Amino acid sequence: MADVFSTTTTQGTFLPDIWSKEMIIQRESVLVMANLVWRFDMDVASYGDIIHVPTVTNLTASAISTADGQLDAQSPTETQKTITINQWIGARMKVLDIVLAQSKYPFRKLYTEKMGYALGVQLEDTLLSNAPSAAANVGTYQTNFADPDLRLAVQNLDSARVPFEDRHLVISPAQKNNILGIDKFIRYDATGSDRLVNVGRVPGELYGVVTHVTPEVYVSAGNTSNLMFHKQFLGLAMQKDIKVESFARVGFLDDFGASQLYGYSVMRSDHAVEVRS
Numbered sequence: 001m002a003d004v005f006s007t008t009t010t011q012g013t014f015l016p017d018i019w020s021k022e023m024i025i026q027r028e029s030v031l032v033m034a035n036l037v038w039r040f041d042m043d044v045a046s047y048g049d050i051i052h053v054p055t056v057t058n059l060t061a062s063a064i065s066t067a068d069g070q071l072d073a074q075s076p077t078e079t080q081k082t083i084t085i086n087q088w089i090g091a092r093m094k095v096l097d098i099v100l101a102q103s104k105y106p107f108r109k110l111y112t113e114k115m116g117y118a119l120g121v122q123l124e125d126t127l128l129s130n131a132p133s134a135a136a137n138v139g140t141y142q143t144n145f146a147d148p149d150l151r152l153a154v155q156n157l158d159s160a161r162v163p164f165e166d167r168h169l170v171i172s173p174a175q176k177n178n179i180l181g182i183d184k185f186i187r188y189d190a191t192g193s194d195r196l197v198n199v200g201r202v203p204g205e206l207y208g209v210v211t212h213v214t215p216e217v218y219v220s221a222g223n224t225s226n227l228m229f230h231k232q233f234l235g236l237a238m239q240k241d242i243k244v245e246s247f248a249r250v251g252f253l254d255d256f257g258a259s260q261l262y263g264y265s266v267m268r269s270d271h272a273v274e275v276r277s
Contacts (some may be wrong), residue, residue, distance in 0.1 A: 036166075170212045226275040
C-alpha cells in the first residue's frame with residue numbers, strides 16, 4: 001500500500017493567509033515652496049478676500065538750479081499688486097462603519113495624513129507652476145542646463161537689484177544628477193570639501209543660492225521649468241491652513257475630510273529666472 005501524505009492541497013483549510021502588520025505607503029515629496037515665498041497670512045487671518053499691496057517706485061535725483069534754487073517736484077503714479085483668496089481646496093473620504101470595524105489597520109489615521117499631504121502637494125504644484133511667469137529665462141527645454149546658464153540666472157537677479165539673501169533654486173532630480181556630473185561643483189580640488197557629496201546634499205548651495213531638489217518642479221509637454229528666485233517673486237496668503245474635520249453622519253459611515261483656503265500672486269516677476277531643461 002502506498003504512503004499517503006498530507007499536502008498543502010488536502011490540508012489547505014488549515015493554512016491561513018496572513019496580512020502583515022507592515023504597509024507599503026507611497027513615498028512623499030519633500031515640500032518646500034510654501035516656506036520660501038513671501039507670506040501675507042496675517043493680513044487675512046480674521047477676514048477679507050483680497051489683499052492690496054501698493055508699489056513704491058524709485059525717485060530720480062537731479063540738479064538744483066543755481067540761478068533760483070528751484071527743483072522740479074516728482075509725483076510718480078503708483079500701482080498695486082493684489083492677492084485674491086480664492087483657492088479653496090479639499091480632500092474627502094466616506095468609509096463604511098463595517099470597514100472601520102473589521103480593518104486591522106489604523107485606517108483614519110493613515111488617510112488623514114495622506115489628505116494633509118495631498119493638500120500640501122496641490123499648493124506646491126500651484127506655486128511652482130508660476131515658473132514660466134519669471135521675467136527672464138535661461139537654458140533650453142529638454143536639454144540639461146549648464147554652468148553658464150546658472151551664472152546667467154544669477155546675473156539676471158543681480159541686474160534686477162535682487163537682495164542676495166533669500167535666493168533659492170528649485171530643481172528636478174534629473175538636474176541634480178546633471179549637476180553631479182559637473183566637476184567644479186563636486187570635485188575636492190574645486191570645492192575644497194567632499195562633505196556635501198558624502199551626505200548627499202549636492203548641490204547644497206550654488207553661487208550663494210540655496211538649492212532644493214523636488215519631483216514637483218513644473219513640467220509641461222516634457223518641458224521642465226526649474227526656478228531660481230527670491231522670496232518676493234511670489235506672494236502667498238494662507239487664510240485657512242490645513243484642517244481635518246468630521247462631517248455629520250448620514251448613514252452608517254464615517255465622513256471626514258481636510259481643506260485649505262489661500263491665495264497667491266506673482267509679486268515681482270523680475271525676482272525670478274526660469275531655468276529651462
